[in-house]
Structure formats: C-alpha cells, structure tokens
Amino acid sequence: MEITVSRKAHFNAAHRLYNKKWSDEKNSQVFGKCNYPNYHGHNYELIVSVKGKINPETGYVIDMGELKTIIKNEIEDRLDHKNLNLDIPHFSNVIPSAENICIFIYNILRNKIDKDFHLNVKLYETPRNFVEYSGI
Numbered sequence: 001m002e003i004t005v006s007r008k009a010h011f012n013a014a015h016r017l018y019n020k021k022w023s024d025e026k027n028s029q030v031f032g033k034c035n036y037p038n039y040h041g042h043n044y045e046l047i048v049s050v051k052g053k054i055n056p057e058t059g060y061v062i063d064m065g066e067l068k069t070i071i072k073n074e075i076e077d078r079l080d081h082k083n084l085n086l087d088i089p090h091f092s093n094v095i096p097s098a099e100n101i102c103i104f105i106y107n108i109l110r111n112k113i114d115k116d117f118h119l120n121v122k123l124y125e126t127p128r129n130f131v132e133y134s135g136i
C-alpha cells in the first residue's frame with residue numbers, strides 16, 4: 001500500500017518569456033504580456049508530493065520536517081525574489097515558462113529525495129494556471 005503526502009511552498013520571482021531566435025515582433029505576438037522587456041513577477045505556489053510506503057516505525061512516508069527543509073534549501077532559497085532569466089544560469093538558455101520551471105524544480109528535488117519514493121511537482125504560476133511534472 002502506498003500513500004501520497006504533500007508539502008506546499010511559495011516563492012516570488014520575476015521572468016520574461018523570450019525566444020532569442022525570434023524577432024521582437026514574433027516574441028510579442030507569441031508571449032504577449034509575458035514578453036515585456038522589463039520583466040514581471042509571479043507569486044509561485046509549489047506543491048511537492050511524495051508517494052511511498054508508510055514506515056511502520058514512524059507512521060510516516062517521509063518526515064515532513066525533512067521535506068520542508070529540502071524544499072527551503074534547494075528551491076525557495078535558490079528562486080525566491082530572483083530574476084529567473086538573469087540570476088539562474090539554467091534559464092540563460094531555457095525559456096523560464098511554468099513548464100520549464102516545474103521540470104527544473106523536479107530535477108533538483110529528485111536528486112535529494114530517496115529513489116524509493118514517487119515524486120510529483122505541481123507549480124502554480126497564477127491561482128488558475130498550473131503545471132505538473134512527475135518525471136515521465
């Protein structure tokens with residue numbers, strides 16, 4: 001039997017969606033407001049879910065305090081109040097869309113969370129727009 005536990009987290013960050021290979025006109029057409037040259041911010045909400053067996057000695061799947069610390073150290077401290085395009089080297093060549101940010105976060109956390117657990121990362125860019133990635 002497996003069960004899923006989730007932890008919510010939050011960070012604010014700025015970005016600009018821009019494809020270097022396109023003209024300014026095409027960038028503006030495709031990305032609209034998200035292409036504004038001077039960047040704009042989002043209040044990102046993150047939900048990290050870990051699915052696995054309950055450890056009979058603790059009654060836990062994973063210690064939530066441990067999960068909280070991993071998310072804080074690896075994601076919030078890295079991304080909060082940053083300009084994703086300028087401050088995060090990964091996004092110098094990858095467009096910082098919600099999709100790509102979600103995969104970036106997943107890949108960092110995947111290396112920190114025991115492989116026995118299934119990991120799912122859900123990222124809200126706005127209260128209504130969110131993306132989800134579980135490594136497949």
Ligand code: NI
Nearest residue numbers: 015034040042
């Ligand atoms: Ni945006």
